[in-house]
Amino acid sequence: TTPVMFDNVKVPVENLLGEIGKGYKVAFSVLDEGRFLLSVAAVGGAKMALQEAIKYANQRKQFKVPLTKFGAIKEKIADMITKIYAGEALNYRLADLYDKEIQKINHDDPDYYVKKQKALEEYSIECSISKIYGSEALDFVVDETVQIFGGYGFIKDYPAERFYRDARINRIFEGTNEINRLLVPGIMLKKAMKNELPLQQSAMAAFEALITPSFDEIDETKKYSVEKNLIKNLKTLYLALSGMAVQKYLDSIKKEEEVLFALADIAINIFALESAVLRADKAQDIVNPNKLPLYDSVVKTVAFECTNNVEIAAKKAAFYIGGDALQSILSGIRRFTKYDANDLLEAKRLLADTAIDQEKYIF
Numbered sequence: 388t389t390p391v392m393f394d395n396v397k398v399p400v401e402n403l404l405g406e407i408g409k410g411y412k413v414a415f416s417v418l419d420e421g422r423f424l425l426s427v428a429a430v431g432g433a434k435m436a437l438q439e440a441i442k443y444a445n446q447r448k449q450f451k452v453p454l455t456k457f458g459a460i461k462e463k464i465a466d467m468i469t470k471i472y473a474g475e476a477l478n479y480r481l482a483d484l485y486d487k488e489i490q491k492i493n494h495d496d497p498d499y500y501v502k503k504q505k506a507l508e509e510y511s512i513e514c515s516i517s518k519i520y521g522s523e524a525l526d527f528v529v530d531e532t533v534q535i536f537g538g539y540g541f542i543k544d545y546p547a548e549r550f551y552r553d554a555r556i557n558r559i560f561e562g563t564n565e566i567n568r569l570l571v572p573g574i575m576l577k578k579a580m581k582n583e584l585p586l587q588q589s590a591m592a593a594f595e596a597l598i599t600p601s602f603d604e605i606d607e608t609k610k611y612s613v614e615k616n617l618i619k620n621l622k623t624l625y626l627a628l629s630g631m632a633v634q635k636y637l638d639s640i641k642k643e644e645e646v647l648f649a650l651a652d653i654a655i656n657i658f659a660l661e662s663a664v665l666r667a668d669k670a671q672d673i674v675n676p677n678k679l680p681l682y683d684s685v686v687k688t689v690a691f692e693c694t695n696n697v698e699i700a701a702k703k704a705a706f707y708i709g710g711d712a713l714q715s716i717l718s719g720i721r722r723f724t725k726y727d728a729n730d731l732l733e734a735k736r737l738l739a740d741t742a743i744d745q746e747k748y749i750f
């Protein structure tokens with residue numbers, strides 16, 4: 388990183404990029420793709436850190452056994468895998484969405500790049516989610532890597548220290564995670580205000596569903612039906628709370644950053660969970676059947692974690708927004724975030740033991 392100074396620099400007319408006065412827009416749309424790429428790099432870095440952590444923990448002995456024999460270390464490894472898998476899943480999904488949009492544009496079209504940029508703008512929200520999730524997953528993973536290295540984690544001679552130091556910038560550049568968190572619900576609410584999204588109508592129905600006690604009938608013979616039903620409920624929860632926020636604050640919602648942050652956290656965790664389930668669903672037909680229990684396990688650990696995160700954020704949003712229906716909303720939140728993570732410990736141990744055995748990330 389170095390300063391670059393421009394002082395009275397003359398730029399030939401033919402070197403002009405885009406239109407005069409529109410550079411700001413170009414710079415901002417470039418950020419979308421940059422955010423996504425940052426996330427891909429962050430998740431890649433997290434895999435490398437995980438691998439180093441496992442290798443070290445396999446050879447370091449305490450109380451006469453390798454660190455990887457301890458349940459607490461196994462749990463750290465399982466939690467690291469959980470975040471990496473979800474980050475990777477949402478990035479693959481966004482790459483696919485991007486590809487499909489770009490394939491619609493003829494490469495010989497003189498406006499190819501303008502059209503490409505326009506198409507990618509459709510996914511600004513997903514790019515912000517990807518940036519936040521990837522950079523925070525990396526931070527979690529490198530932090531646990533330092534911890535697994537113990538005192539050596541703090542010493543430059545070992546790789547953990549550098550992972551920790553290098554990871555930190557990712558939450559700051561390409562738009563800080565705060566600014567990206569504001570964008571996630573912000574863009575959606577802006578579109579709703581301009582009537583480009585029928586948020587208010589959907590939010591009303593979602594609100595009714597949230598405050599009306601009901602029982603979900605789930606066909607548990609279908610793969611991941613419990614998680615898919617959970618995702619449906621979490622989306623309803625997001626819509627209901629967004630609608631309540633707009634109703635209370637109207638246009639000044641953009642200044643209510645604490646509420647927007649809570650909404651963003653709900654959206655981020657839904658997108659991560661849904662992507663994780665979609666990826667595991669696809670894996671059923673393409674991966675070696677021996678590997679499928681790993682997918683079942685990681686779906687469970689991602690669902691458990693994301694649902695807990697949604698519950699906390701949703702309760703925060705509900706208390707921030709307040710109102711007469713608060714108690715009904717809180718019981719709706721409890722109902723819609725209910726997830727029976729049976730055999731969670733077995734799931735975590737399978738993920739950790741497989742990674743410890745292979746000394747690497749396992750998906």
Ligand SMILES: Cc1cc2nc3c(=O)[nH]c(=O)nc-3n(C[C@H](O)[C@H](O)[C@H](O)COP(=O)(O)OP(=O)(O)OC[C@H]3O[C@@H](n4cnc5c(N)ncnc54)[C@H](O)[C@@H]3O)c2cc1C
Pocket residue numbers: 388556559560561562563564565566644
């Ligand atoms: C190594 C490095 C490389 C970089 N590379 C580039 C590059 O290639 N191109 C480029 O354009 N920039 C680059 N940057 C700049 C980087 O994008 C900015 O540092 C970053 O966007 C944050 O801006 P700032 O430093 O001015 O912090 P500030 O805007 O002063 O923010 C400080 C804190 O306040 C928070 N904050 C600010 N406004 C709000 C708000 N409205 N609501 C809530 N919280 C808010 C921020 O999230 C942050 O936590 C780089 C920075 C570094 C360190």
